[in-house]
Amino acid sequence: MLYRKTVRGAALVALLALTVPACATDRGGSDAVPGNAAGDSATAAEKFGTLDSPCGEGDAKGATDKGVTDTAIRIGYGDDRGFSQSPGLNKEMGDAVEALVDWCNKQGGINGRKVVGNLHDAAMTQANTAMQDACRSDFMLVGHGFAYDGAAEQTRIACKLPMVPGFTVSPHVANAPMSYQAMPFPADYVNTGIWHNAVKLYPELKKGLAVVNHTSPALVSANAKSVEGWKSAGVKPLDCGVTLNYAGESSYVPFAEKYKSCGAGGLWNSRSATPSQFNLLQAVDQVGLDPVLFFEATWYTDAVAKWNTAGLADKLHVGMQYQPFENASEVPAVKAYTELVTAKGGKTSLLGMQAASSFLLWATAAKECGSELTRQCVVDELSAVHEWTGGGLHAATDPGANLPSECVVVLRLTKNTWKQAHPAEAGEFDCDDSYLFRLSKKNWGTELNKDRISTEFLTDDVIEPQA
Known part of the structure; x- marks a missing residue:
């Protein structure tokens, strides 16, 4: 289903239900939304936002695949929490999965099989070691x-090993076989809603928007995709002639x-908020320039809001497909996610929401397989999911086709407060199928086959969806 109008995010119906990805931020710390643990609610075991819980009692039996027994399903999850230069990196993703596993098991697991989580710490540079460990024991x-x-x-x-990642970075992973994301971030399509809204809010930007270039190859690629997407909005x-040294100036x-x-x-x-980027904004103010700022969603953080006491970023806008934490009172799924994670002492963030939505997507597919829980069955179920909101955590996506959302919500920072700038009503998204833009091949970063699967490591021996 394609949405061609503004729709309320909390009411998006889930049929079965990001770089650093476009939606990844650390906004919303562990005290972002106060409240009792979700487990205290009489309905918490039955719903997650608008989504009927995929978890519950059952009589599923059989050692049907690696990681599956009569009583348990062993899944792998993880992040880069052990990276020495940034301890706890992306830890909120693991926190989210741990909270959702506990929530699910309290209801009886998946058809009666308890979910056992196997934490893999990639520590930034140990991703392959983590994957080798997952290959030895995990179902998915x-x-x-x-x-x-x-x-x-x-x-x-x-x-x-099939996967339902919280986010992907490399282009050949973004379009990988045996992979389905709750919030797809493919190499060949982008959501251009932020640019369409930028020129609606500030028509002068059609001829006045400049990119902040950096020497980082990853940011060069990200900016190339953004600039191509701008053109679809008439920018x-x-x-x-500015390129900044990634190490700082x-x-x-x-x-x-x-x-x-x-x-x-x-x-x-497109670079995340760092001290060097704060220095850039200070210099912009120092020379008397007062530009409108449209920055990557990674700027949606408490740290940026706290830094902006002087108002140097009062024209800062970000575009997202996830519901902001400020909308928790309007969006039950955001409240449920926050309460579940904080009840276990974890940290909340949009990265954590991405992990939570991916867990719910996997669990919903796994439930449909009943006793015959195999990797093939889950891949088949996931490939058939063409509308997913994580119970209202985010705008509708198409995991089965690996297509991003056609929706956006624009936030603006004023002093120390983030507020939804568009659409006007909290909890709503601006959705239009014209926001979905196919990039030219030169900006994919990987070779894709006719099914839009990366050929980088593709073999004839992968699990493909079967009718």
């Missing part, structure tokens, strides 16, 4: 996110001057 990988996922992909395909990007004033002399009325930045 669920809700995980490894920054260097590309390093582990050949191993995963070789052991025929003619400004080339101000001694002074950002000369670059801010270039943006000013170039006539930049707006800036797009």
Whole structure:
């Protein structure tokens, strides 16, 4: 079903129900939404937002596949929490899966089989080691996110391990075989809703939007995709001749001057919020430039809001497909997610929401397989899911076809507060099928076959959906 109008995110119907991905942020700490644990609610074991719980008692039996017994289903999950330079990196993803596993098991598991979670810490540089461990024992990988996922992909395909990741990074993982995401982030399609809304809110940006370039190859690729997407919204990007050193600059004033002399009325930045990027905004203010800012969703954080006391980022906008934490009172799924995770002492974030939605997607598919729980059956079920909202955690996506959402919600920062800027009513998304844009082949970053599957490590021996 294609949505061509503004729709209420909390009411999107789930039929069965991101880089760093486009939606990944650390917004919403463990105290983001107060309340009792979701387990205290009489209906918590039956619903997750608008989604009927896939968990419950049953009489499923049989050792039907690796990781499956009469009484248990062993799934792998994980993050980069052990990375020494950033302890706890992406830990909120593991926190989300752990909370959802506990929630599910309290209801009886999946058709009576308890879910056993096997944590894999990729520690940024150990993704392949983590994948080797998963290949030895796990039924499937669920809700995980490894920054260097590309390093582990050949191993995963070789052991025929299906996955429902929380996010993907490498283009050949984004369009991988045996993989279905709750929030698809494929190499060949992008959601351009943020750009269409940018020019609706600020028509002058059609000729005044400049990109903040960096020396990082990953950011060069991300910006190339963004700039191509701009054109679908009628934006003619400004080339101000600015490329920033990823490691930082001694002074950002000369670059801010270039943006000013170039006539930049707006800036797009695909890099996450870091001290160096705060320095750039300070330099922009110092030279008297006051641009509209449309930055990657990773800027949607408490840290950015706390930093903005002086109002230097008061024109900062981000576009997302997930419901912001500020809408918890309007969106039961956001409240449920937050309460489940905080009840176990975990950290909440949009990354965590992505992991939670992926777990729910996997569990919904696994439930349909009953006693005959096999990897093939779950892949078949996942491939048939063409509308998914995670119970209202995010806008509708098409996991079965690996297509992103056609919706967006735009947030704006004012001083220390994030607020929904568009649509006007909290809890709603702006959805239009024209926002789904197919990138040119030069920007895919990988070779795709006729089924849009990356050929990087593809073999003839993978689990494919069967009718």
